[in-house]
Amino acid sequence: MAKTLFERVLFPTDFSALSEKTFELVTRLRHCGTMDVIIMHVIDERDTITIARGGSAYLGSVSTYEKKPQKWLREDLGENMRAVQKKAKQARLQVSIRMPVGSPGEQIVSIADEEHVSLIVIGSHGKSNIQKVLLGSVSDYVIKHASQPVMVVKRGQAG
Template sequence: MFERILFPTDFSEPSMKVLDYIPALHGVGTREIILVHVIDSKDIGLGASGGQGFLGTVSNQETEARQGLQTEVQHRIIDTRRALEKQGFEVTVLTPAGNPGKEIVAAADAEGASLIVLGSHGRSNIRDRLLGTVSEYVIKNANQPVLVIKRGKESGR
């Protein structure tokens, strides 16, 4: 039923909590995990603006910032990929740049995902809100079912 799962992560504790739930989906037919980390376009802009005293165009600075972020992401994603592969999943890794919510929805469509499983930060100041803005965007705009793993009470948050 859920052969291809899209697992977006920002490597935070709430997003990595999804790893506890993915093995249970193996029994319902999950064979492939599409591991996605979106390099937020805001982070690229911040990295590029940090080089104001250096030679080069803003375009070059943005390219260098993007490459630096992608290198960092690749190093962090290797362990996650290996852990999933050891559990018998085929893993595809995507690291698009842009708006996280939009890129997650676009990746799910482009990759033919049958389910999106994501963790929620719940960073809202309003106590009753459980989901973060990326989770909310994905839920409202995804063409696939979305399973949201909210952070647990054991973390004290």
């Protein structure tokens, strides 16, 4: 049997409304031969540093207390990840979950290579106002650095 073009898909999510609509497109790829979906959420290392420092965003050495905020974020985000995983399984897709800590764009590109995905499907903009101002800096990074095809879903075009 011939391998399909987009058999293994990476879906990075920030759990925003755009990510939810983007995931609807991912589930439709099942009809195009997609079998496996890797759902990922990157815990931004900058967030864990800020939490570890009690909200202070000053520059300094990396605190040994960053592991606790990472654990709290993983626990908090786990419910969201399980909800997306359930939707993928309902669409009869094989699912795996990744929640690395680091720079979102870099982690997405790294996981895409590591998991040998054939397509990355990502929303054009993230949750935060800063990301809106930067015109989707994560998706822009992924487009420029990924070795796989990238499907970017723009606001207003999903669904």
